[in-house]
Amino acid sequence: MTPEPTATHNAFSPDTASTRLHRALRVRLCEGGFTPGEVISIRRIASEYDTGTMPAREAVRWLVTEGALMFSDSRKIIVPELSHDRFHEILFARKNLETELSRHAFDDIVDADIDALEWIDQRINAAIAQGDLVDYMRDNYRFHFHIYRLSQSRVLLPLVEILWLQYGPSMRYICTRWGASSIADDYHREVTQALRNGDREGFCQAIAADIEQGMMLLE
C-alpha cells in the first residue's frame, strides 16, 4: 500500500554502497531534509550514514552533477539557495514536464492507484492540519511520484526527479517561512476526482494547477 520510499534511479545501477547512499540522499533532498546554504561535507555524510568516505564522496558528487548540490566559492559543497528566477524556472519546467508525464500515465492508472492517491491525500491533509511540514513534504512527494512512475517514462521522469531534487530544500524553506497555511489549498482532490471521472484533460489541468499554486508563494 505504501508507495515506494526510495527514489527511482536514472539508469539501472548495481546495488552498491555508493548507489544506496545516493538514493537515500535523493529522497532526503526531495523531502526537504536539507536546508539551503547547509554545508555538505563528504566525511560528515560518510560517518552519518556509516559508510566509507569513498561511497559518500561519489554520492555527493553525483548530486552536484544533478544540480541538487553545488560548490561554494571556497570549494565546499553546499545545498544551493535558489534565486527567485531559478525557482520560477523550476516551477515552469515542472508544470510542462509533469503535466505531460501525467498525460502519459493516465491510461495506466487503475482504481487501486486512485485509492492509494486518496489515502495519501488524506495523510497530506492531516499533516497540514497539524502543521507537520516533514510529513507534508514526504507525502506530497509520494502523491506526485505515484502518478509519474506509472508513465514508465525513461526520459521525462529522470528530468522531473532532477527538478524535485533542486526544488526540495528551498520548498521546505519557503513553507517554513509562510507557515502551513500557505499550502492549505492544493489541487489533489481535483486530481483524484478527475481520475474517478475518467477525465483525462481535467486530470492534467488539476496537476498543472497544483504546480502553479506553488508559484503563488513566490509573488
Add this chain to the structure above:
Amino acid sequence: MTPEPTATHNAFSPDTASTRLHRALRVRLCEGGFTPGEVISIRRIASEYDTGTMPAREAVRWLVTEGALMFSDSRKIIVPELSHDRFHEILFARKNLETELSRHAFDDIVDADIDALEWIDQRINAAIAQGDLVDYMRDNYRFHFHIYRLSQSRVLLPLVEILWLQYGPSMRYICTRWGASSIADDYHREVTQALRNGDREGFCQAIAADIEQGMMLLE
C-alpha cells in the same frame, strides 16, 4: 567568432582533472563521438585521456547519473542503445524544452549572434554536401547551443544538455544508416530568417520544426 567548444556545466565546478575530463566526454558524446553499445572502461578512458584512474572513474560515473552511459548486465559501463520509445521521448522533450529555451533567448539575440548562426549554418551545409557526418554533428550541436546559451537559463539548459548527451550517439548511428541525405532539409535557414525579421514566434516554430524533422527519421 567560433562558439564555445566545451559544454557548459550544471553548476560552477572547480577546474579539476575530473571536471575537465567530464566536459571533454560530454562534448564527445553530444557530437556523436561514441557509438551505441560501445563499452566504456574506466581504465581505458584514463589512459586515452592521459589522466589517473580516479578522475576517469568520476567522470564516467557522472555520465551514468546523467543517463549518457549505463551499466550492462555484467556491470560493464556501456553507451546505451536507445529504444524507439526512448528516442521518441527525447525528441518530444527536446521540442518542448528547446522551443521554450529559444523563446527565453530571443530578446538577447543580437545581430552578431545571427551572423554567427548563419556562418555555422554555412559550414553545416558544406558538411552535408560533403557527407561529413562528424563535422555536421559538431556544427549542428553548436548552432543550437549558441542560441540556448543566450537564454541564461540555469535549469532548462542543463536539462536540454542531458537530452543531447543521450541523443548524440544514437543520432550519429541513425544518420550513418540513412546517409547524409536524411538530414539535408533542416530548418536552420528559417531560424536565421525569422531572427532577421524579428519574428519571435516564427523563430520558435522554426526551432520546433527543425527538431520535429529529426523525428521523421524514426518512422
Add this chain to the structure above:
DNA sequence: TCACATCTACTGTGATCACACTAGCAGTCC
C-alpha cells in the same frame, strides 16, 4: 587595542592497492 602572522583543523582531490566479480578460454576428464 588593533593588525598581522601563524597555527590548527577542516575541506575536496587524486594515487594506489586489495578485493569481489565476470567473461573467455584453455585444459581436462568422462
Add this chain to the structure above:
DNA sequence: GGACTGCTAGTGTGATCACAGTAGATGTGA
C-alpha cells in the same frame, strides 16, 4: 565429442594515504 573445471585478464568497488588549499581561532607584535 561434449561437458565440466580452473585459470587468467579484465571489470568496477571501496579503503587508505598524501597533498593542496581554506577558514577560523589563537597568539604575538606594534
